[in-house]
Amino acid sequence: MLHQINEHIWFLEADYRSDRPALGYIRGERMAFAVDAGASRAHVELFYKELQMRGLPLPAFTGISHYHWDHSYGAAFVHGVTLASDRCADQLRREAEWHWTPEEMANRLKAGQDILFGYHSKLAEYPDPSVIRVTAPDIALEGSAEFDLGGVSVQVIDCGGPHSDDHLIFFIPEERFLFLGDASGKELFTLKWDYDPRHPEQLQDILAGLPFNQAKLRPFVDRLEKLDFDHCLFAHADRIWSREELLGDLRSHLIS
Ligand SMILES: [Fe+2]
Ligand SMILES: [Fe+2]
Numbered sequence: 001m002l003h004q005i006n007e008h009i010w011f012l013e014a015d016y017r018s019d020r021p022a023l024g025y026i027r028g029e030r031m032a033f034a035v036d037a038g039a040s041r042a043h044v045e046l047f048y049k050e051l052q053m054r055g056l057p058l059p060a061f062t063g064i065s066h067y068h069w070d071h072s073y074g075a076a077f078v079h080g081v082t083l084a085s086d087r088c089a090d091q092l093r094r095e096a097e098w099h100w101t102p103e104e105m106a107n108r109l110k111a112g113q114d115i116l117f118g119y120h121s122k123l124a125e126y127p128d129p130s131v132i133r134v135t136a137p138d139i140a141l142e143g144s145a146e147f148d149l150g151g152v153s154v155q156v157i158d159c160g161g162p163h164s165d166d167h168l169i170f171f172i173p174e175e176r177f178l179f180l181g182d183a184s185g186k187e188l189f190t191l192k193w194d195y196d197p198r199h200p201e202q203l204q205d206i207l208a209g210l211p212f213n214q215a216k217l218r219p220f221v222d223r224l225e226k227l228d229f230d231h232c233l234f235a236h237a238d239r240i241w242s243r244e245e246l247l248g249d250l251r252s253h254l255i256s
Helices: 041-053 086-095 102-111 116-125 200-208 214-225 243-252
Strands: 002-004 009-012 023-027 032-035 061-063 081-085 139-141 145-148 153-158 168-172 177-181 231-234
Touching: 002 041, 009 041, 023 041, 023 168, 081 086, 086 139, 102 116, 116 200, 214 243, 231 243
Parallel strands: 032 061, 061 081, 081 139, 177 231
Antiparallel strands: 002 009, 009 023, 023 032, 145 153, 153 168, 168 177
16 A cells, blocks of 8 residues: 655555565656665556556656665566666676576575575565566666755665665655665674564564674664654555654664
8 A cells, every 4th residue: 555654755565475665756846756666567566556546657766775676676667767776786687697497596595695585575476486577777876866856856875784785775855754775674694594484474573683783783873863864664664763763773783
């Protein structure tokens, strides 16, 4: 379901069943900007159907927060221009070469190119994984950028952080709102952890018990503290968080 947050911002809610993230949408007078390309063609189509039902224009730009499949594998199906960080673009170019047979998927899991959670989530999203189509973004950003949509703008900030080194976040200064993607999360590819694929609803509790990469968390928190936002959305959360909630939570994980 699509939710309106304020005059300029909406989001399609996340869906834990196949780890679909929330998709953001910022509408200006001249054009609209989407946050994240989503997990698949079906995910993009659901998003656009909801936009069209409300008479909202399709996005001219879609910013991909980071390379993880749930945020990027819908890129081939989005309207307009896609952009991501240069590291994200490099990784998606590599993944575009991958084959989606059961054997190749199992091999990547064994080789550490995928994790158990990603493996099962993709199977939940794609009943037939052979239809997966990975594509690199149209624009590979070096550093940050700003988009003036007409009366509202999006600052695309290259921030890295504790979840993945290629991460972008999206700040809307006029609304003092921040789309975080997964940037404030744990580094799931380098941690040892397990979960029961029959119970994806338990995932967020399991992740809450994992440690942060401290060397990456501290500069990330310092960076967020300098940003003038009041509210934010983490891509796999079920509600908007306040600045105080987010920074308080992240600070509580800092080990001095
Ligand atoms: Fe992620
Ligand atoms: Fe994610």
